[in-house]
Amino acid sequence: MPPESFRWRLVEDKFRNLLEGYGFAELRLALLEPTELFARSIGGETDIVEKEMYTFLDRSDRSLTLRPEGTASVVRAYNQYSLGKISEINKLYYVGPMFRYERPQKGRYRQFNQLGAEVFGETSFYQDAETLVMLAQFFHALSVKGVELHLNSLGCEACRPAFRDHLKAYLDERQEALCGDCRRRMAENPLRALDCKNPQCREAVADAPLINDALCDGCRQHFIGLCGLLEDAGVDYQVNPKLVRGLDYYTRTTFEFLAGDLGAQNAVAAGGRYDRLVEELGGKATPAFGFAIGFERLMMLVGSSVTPLASPFVALIPLGEEALRRLFPIHLELNCQAAVTTLSFQQKSLKSQLKKADKDGVTYALIVGPDEFSQGEAICRNMRTKEQTKIPLNRLGEALRELYHEC
RNA sequence: GUGGGUAUAGCUCAGUUGGUUAGAGCGCAGGAUUGUGGCUCCUGAGGCCGAGGGUUCAAAUCCCUUUACCCACCCCA
Numbered sequence: 001m002p003p004e005s006f007r008w009r010l011v012e013d014k015f016r017n018l019l020e021g022y023g024f025a026e027l028r029l030a031l032l033e034p035t036e037l038f039a040r041s042i043g044g045e046t047d048i049v050e051k052e053m054y055t056f057l058d059r060s061d062r063s064l065t066l067r068p069e070g071t072a073s074v075v076r077a078y079n080q081y082s083l084g085k086i087s088e089i090n091k092l093y094y095v096g097p098m099f100r101y102e103r104p105q106k107g108r109y110r111q112f113n114q115l116g117a118e119v120f121g122e123t124s125f126y127q128d129a130e131t132l133v134m135l136a137q138f139f140h141a142l143s144v145k146g147v148e149l150h151l152n153s154l155g156c157e158a159c160r161p162a163f164r165d166h167l168k169a170y171l172d173e174r175q176e177a178l179c180g181d182c183r184r185r186m187a188e189n190p191l192r193a194l195d196c197k198n199p200q201c202r203e204a205v206a207d208a209p210l211i212n213d214a215l216c217d218g219c220r221q222h223f224i225g226l227c228g229l230l231e232d233a234g235v236d237y238q239v240n241p242k243l244v245r246g247l248d249y250y251t252r253t254t255f256e257f258l259a260g261d262l263g264a265q266n267a268v269a270a271g272g273r274y275d276r277l278v279e280e281l282g283g284k285a286t287p288a289f290g291f292a293i294g295f296e297r298l299m300m301l302v303g304s305s306v307t308p309l310a311s312p313f314v315a316l317i318p319l320g321e322e323a324l325r326r327l328f329p330i331h332l333e334l335n336c337q338a339a340v341t342t343l344s345f346q347q348k349s350l351k352s353q354l355k356k357a358d359k360d361g362v363t364y365a366l367i368v369g370p371d372e373f374s375q376g377e378a379i380c381r382n383m384r385t386k387e388q389t390k391i392p393l394n395r396l397g398e399a400l401r402e403l404y405h406e407c
Numbered sequence: 408g409u410g411g412g413u414a415u416a417g418c419u420c421a422g423u424u425g426g427u428u429a430g431a432g433c434g435c436a437g438g439a440u441u442g443u444g445g446c447u448c449c450u451g452a453g454g455c456c457g458a459g460g461g462u463u464c465a466a467a468u469c470c471c472u473u474u475a476c477c478c479a480c481c482c483c484a
Contacts, residue, residue: 047482051408069484098484103408105478114484181481197481246483256484267484294484319442352437354444369442383444 008295011142011302012095015115015293018138022130024091024117029073031097035063041072041277043248045188052100066099069247070116071274071290072281078120079283093117095295107265107297115298116271118290120278125222127289128253128273129229135257135269135291136235144301147259147268149235152211152243153223154191156251156275159216164190166209177204194242210241222252245270249277253289259301268301269293313340313404315357319350319369327368330397340404358383364403366396 016026035055042049054066067073074092077083083090094116104110119127132149139147155163168190175183177200182193194205215223230237237255245254254272262268271291278286316331318324324345331343342360344353350367357365367379377390380399391399 052482100483102482103480104476105480108483112484116484264479264481265483270484292484297484317443349437350442351444356444358444365444367443371442379443381443386443388443 004299007302008299011299012115012295014141015095015138016093018134018141019091019093019117022091022134024093027074027077027092027094029067029070029077029094029096031067032064033067033073033076035065037072037076037281038065038068041075041247041249041281042069043189045185046246046248048100048246052102054099054101068100069098070094070096070114070292071118071247071249071277074116074118074290075278075281075283075288078118078278078286079281084121084278084284084286089119089121091117091119105265106263107294107300109296113295114292115295116290116292118288120286120288122289123275123287125225125253126229128222128226129233131271131289131291132226132230132237132255133233133235135293136233138293139257142298142302144259144268144298146261147257147301149230149237150240150243150256150258151227151230151237152240152254153215153219153252154244154250154254154272155211155215155219159214159219160211160251163209163211163214166214167191167193170208171204174204177201189248191244192246195244205242212239212241219252226253245272249274249280251275255291259297262297262300265294265297267294268297311361311363312342313362313407314342314364314366314400315353315360315362316341316343317350317353317357317365317367318343319367320347322373323368323370326393327366327396330400333397334400334404338404341400363407364400366391366400368393 035053038053039049044050048068053068055063056065058064074094078090078092083092095113097111097113099111101110102108117131119131136149154160168186171178171182171186171190171193175186178186178193179196179198179201182196182198182201185192191211193201194208196202196205212223227237227239243254243256245256250272252273252275255270256267257269258266259268260266269291271289273287273289275287276285278284278288316327318327324343324347327343331341334341342357342362344356350369354365363383365381365383367381372378372393375390376393378393378396379388380391380403381388
């Protein structure tokens with residue numbers, strides 16, 4: 001709703017401009033996808049898939065789901081249209097609503113909007129760095145303060161399995177201390193125990209083996225390289241070895257931008273690298289890196305620093321029916337270019353119309369009534385200096401246009 | 408899915424141990440010199456007290472049910 005909607009569009013425009021500057025192109029995504037797509041990409045054991053999706057059957061008994069996130073749809077589109085053949089590297093972004101069946105609370109809604117982007121075909125850690133710096137630039141451009149970048153590497157198929165077994169062995173010894181969820185997830189994804197919020201789990205996991213120590217050479221160099229580039233770019237970050245994302249497709253780099261001001265739902269943007277997903281969804285093996293920003297959460301941080309709409313420039317004040325008829329075409333003509341005039345269609349007193357003009361914050365008020373008609377000139381009042389000048393009735397339109405362009 | 412909270416004027420909220428025409432501030436409308444705004448003053452409009460049921464001589468107030476929203480757990484953007 002206004003005035004929020006104006007601020008939203010302003011922020012969205014900034015996002016589009018920034019990303020298009022970095023060579024991203026917009027992808028308009030399907031809202032509805034086969035349920036299986038999400039089960040396969042996000043992971044069958046994740047909470048999103050287990051209990052947070054809006055899933056239903058269509059008339060042919062196919063199971064469809066309102067998308068809970070964007071990456072899976074982007075990857076499907078990437079594969080379906082063979083984007084990888086058109087150009088080696090593809091940079092795509094999207095904007096739109098996502099749906100998750102959760103209990104709403106501050107910063108969490110069942111229908112929420114994401115600004116997201118994905119890069120396909122680039123393995124280099126330079127890509128990770130470019131994207132992260134770009135995000136930092138975005139927050140900076142919006143004067144958003146207090147966001148922290150948390151960073152981790154989850155390894156790849158070469159080193160993660162070994163680490164997973166290692167961690168599992170560690171957790172097995174402490175099974176009794178873990179919460180039900182963690183115990184249940186042990187088989188599929190023991191890593192999740194690392195960022196469980198349950199105090200008992202936290203304690204049990206305090207001395208758990210860390211993935212950083214178990215990375216293979218390739219992953220280690222990737223991570224170190226990324227960190228170095230971030231430092232060179234002056235982007236502050238902290239490594240959080242226990243950062244594990246709730247989506248199964250991530251490999252190597254994962255990150256979250258956290259904001260303290262958001263309450264419990266403090267992740268304003270998150271993402272990472274997913275080098276295996278394209279292939280798993282039936283495409284050619286393609287490395288990829290992506291992120292999503294929670295639009296609503298971002299807007300909570302942006303506050304009032306983004307200016308809402310500008311005030312109209314001049315209030316047209318007609319006194320009497322004839323004056324209204326005379327000013328109406330001018331009103332239409334001037335607003336055709338930009339929103340510069342206001343005009344009340346009701347017969348109101350000069351006093352109340354001026355009051356309204358003041359509230360609207362206009363710079364000029366143009367008064368036309370019986371007196372003006374008899375003199376052939378309208379009164380133009382500068383609302384700040386209270387100076388009044390006269391303008392011939394037959395050149396009102398161009399005179400106002402000149403005034404507008406002078407400012 | 409679990410727990411807590413709120414619901415009264417357009418907005419933010421008061422409303423005592425149940426008591427008769429339900430209040431304030433802000434906003435809105437009109438007026439205080441006939442055709443000149445901001446400040447001030449006066450006046451006015453606007454409420455089925457979220458919905459449904461119950462207790463009572465009497466319910467915004469107590470009880471039950473329900474809906475919506477909020478906050479937290481969880482999860483994530």
